[in-house]
Amino acid sequence: MSKVLIAEDNAVNRELLRELLEMRGYTVAEACDGGEALRMIEQIQPDLLLLDIGMPVLDGYAVIGKIRENPRMARLPVVAVTAYAMQGDREKILHAKFDGYLSKPVNSQSLAEELNRLLNKRADRDISRNQTPGSQPNDKAEAAHKSE
Numbered sequence: 001m002s003k004v005l006i007a008e009d010n011a012v013n014r015e016l017l018r019e020l021l022e023m024r025g026y027t028v029a030e031a032c033d034g035g036e037a038l039r040m041i042e043q044i045q046p047d048l049l050l051l052d053i054g055m056p057v058l059d060g061y062a063v064i065g066k067i068r069e070n071p072r073m074a075r076l077p078v079v080a081v082t083a084y085a086m087q088g089d090r091e092k093i094l095h096a097k098f099d100g101y102l103s104k105p106v107n108s109q110s111l112a113e114e115l116n117r118l119l120n121k122r123a124d125r126d127i128s129r130n131q132t133p134g135s136q137p138n139d140k141a142e143a144a145h146k147s148e
C-alpha cells in the first residue's frame with residue numbers, strides 16, 4: 001500500500017487531506033512544519049509527499065530544495081499544495097522541482113489523479129488490483145469525472 005506524507009501546518013487541512021487519502025486506501029502520515037516533514041521522510045520513507053507551501057520553520061520551497069539536494073530523498077514524488085492561486089504561481093511551483101501541483105481547497109478527484117499519475121509510474125501492473133483498496137468505489141462519481 002502506498003504511503004503518503006502530508007506536510008501542512010493547518011490542522012483542518014491536514015484532516016481533510018487525511019480523509020480523502022484514507023478513503024482511497026492510502027496509508028497516511030502527517031507533519032506540521034517543514035522541519036518535521038524532512039525528519040519524517042527519513043524515518044518513514046513515504047512513497048509521495050503532499051507539501052504545503054506556506055509553513056513555519058521551513059516553507060514548501062525550502063523543503064523541496066532540501067529534498068532535491070539530498071540523494072536519499074531526491075527521487076521522492078512531491079506535490080505542492082497551495083492556496084496561492086495567483087497568476088504565475090503554478091509555473092513558479094513546477095519550476096521549483098515539484099512533480100505536481102494542487103490548489104486549495106483540494107478537490108478529491110484532482111488529488112486522486114495526481115496520486116495515480118505519480119504513483120502508478122512505478123506500479124503499472126498493480127493498478128487493476130489495487131484501484132480501490134479498503135473502500136468501495138463510487139462508480140457514479142468516477143464516471144462523472146472521467147468525462148472532464
Ligand code: MN
Nearest residue numbers: 009052054055
Ligand atoms: Mn500553510
